[in-house]
Amino acid sequence: MDTKEIITDNFSFxxxxxxxxxxxxxxxxxxxxxxxxxxxxxxxMVFIPLxxxxxIKIFRTDDDGDDYILYFIEGGDTCAMTLNCCMKGAKSEIKxxxxxxxxxxxxxxxxLEDWLHYKSWRAFVFGSYxxxxxxxxxxxxxxxxxxxxxxxxxxxxxxxxxxxxIALSITHNIISMELNTSRVVVSRVLKKLEMDGDxxxxxxxxxxLNF
DNA sequence: ACATTAAGTGATT
DNA sequence: AATCACTTAATGT
Numbered sequence: 001m002d003t004k005e006i007i008t009d010n011f012s013f014x015x016x017x018x019x020x021x022x023x024x025x026x027x028x029x030x031x032x033x034x035x036x037x038x039x040x041x042x043x044x045m046v047f048i049p050l051x052x053x054x055x056i057k058i059f060r061t062d063d064d065g066d067d068y069i070l071y072f073i074e075g076g077d078t079c080a081m082t083l084n085c086c087m088k089g090a091k092s093e094i095k096x097x098x099x100x101x102x103x104x105x106x107x108x109x110x111x112l113e114d115w116l117h118y119k120s121w122r123a124f125v126f127g128s129y130x131x132x133x134x135x136x137x138x139x140x141x142x143x144x145x146x147x148x149x150x151x152x153x154x155x156x157x158x159x160x161x162x163x164x165x166i167a168l169s170i171t172h173n174i175i176s177m178e179l180n181t182s183r184v185v186v187s188r189v190l191k192k193l194e195m196d197g198d199x200x201x202x203x204x205x206x207x208x209l210n211f
Numbered sequence: 212a213c214a215t216t217a218a219g220t221g222a223t224t
Numbered sequence: 225a226a227t228c229a230c231t232t233a234a235t236g237t
Contacts, residue, residue, distance in 0.1 A: 148225070171217065182226055187218060203217065203234060212237105219232070224225105 003029050007105065010052050014076065015120045022115070027105040032098045039096040047106035051077050054102025055162035059095040059178075068143065069155065069178045071135040072099060072162035078128045099162050151179060152189050153198065156208050166208045 004024040012020060027050070032038060038049065041061055049056070055074045059067040073079055079096065115121040142151050155175065160166050172190060176183040190206070193199045200207040 173217075183218085184220090184227075185225060188220085188225095191219075201218085215234100215236075217232100217234075220230085222228085222230105224227080 003027060003105070006052065006103075010076075011050075014124060016118065019115065019118045019121060022111075023105075023107070026111065027107050029103070029105055032102050032104070034098055034100050036098045037096070038098065039092050039094065041092060041095055043092045045090070045092055045109060048109055048112060049079055049096075050105045050107065051075050052103040052105065054104075055099040056096050056102060056104075057099045057162070057178075059097065060093075061095055066180050067095065067178065068139075068180050070094065070139045071132065072158055073132075074162055077131070078124075079132070099159075148181065148185060148189050149192065152186065153193065155179060156199065156206065157211065160208050160211060166211060168206045168208065169204060170206060171204055 006029060007020055007024050007027060011023065015023065028047075032054075038056060039045070051073055053075055055072050056079070057072050058070045058079065060070050061067050112125065116125070138154070142154055146154065152175065155178070156168065159168055159170075172186045173183045175190075176186040179186070190199065190201055194201050198208070198210040200209060
């Protein structure tokens with residue numbers, strides 16, 4: 001399948017014909033494997049990513065190098081931080097890692113402005129912005145106001161959406177790293193969630209029941 | 212059979 | 225909620 005087909009197949013519901021044509025000309029198709037890095041702090045943003053399938057997780061890193069997960073981006077999504085950064089040609093302030101095997105297309109950042117005369121592009125850009133702003137607020141709530149119990153449950157549910165699967169292959173240790181807490185705490189909280197019937201625990205796997 | 216890794220738990224701060 | 229110290233269970237070689 002060539003880039004043009006991929007673009008028509010996946011984005012014709014989003015963009016008008018003429019924009020699809022321009023996209024096909026310019027966009028680069030890319031495949032990344034699970035856990036592959038797409039972007040790291042300080043790296044210069046050259047492309048706007050557009051997700052076709054799979055999902056990407058976005059982290060904020062603090063001064064000690066500890067990561068906090070902010071949100072997942074999924075099919076049809078783009079990354080609001082890229083949009084934000086490329087407006088000023090800045091460097092990345094976040095880290096992006098593939099949550100699963102992911103297919104995406106890359107658009108050079110200067111196109112962001114060039115295409116603003118397309119109604120569908122404007123709608124897409126501002127829509128994504130809005131979307132991610134909301135998710136950012138949720139991330140703040142999660143860090144500032146939610147207890148561990150709620151944080152972990154939100155994390156699990158977001159992950160189910162990102163992976164389109166209620167069975168998550170993940171260890172307690174990885175969860176603790178992504179939420180920046182300790183493994184022991186995660187294990188205890190998960191045990192409690194299991195008792196409440198929200199999840200089922202298996203070795204290296206969690207099934208989210210209450211969804 | 213042995214080592215390694217994941218997960219469970221009580222006690223302490 | 226975090227840390228320590230220890231146990232138990234599953235998995236790899």
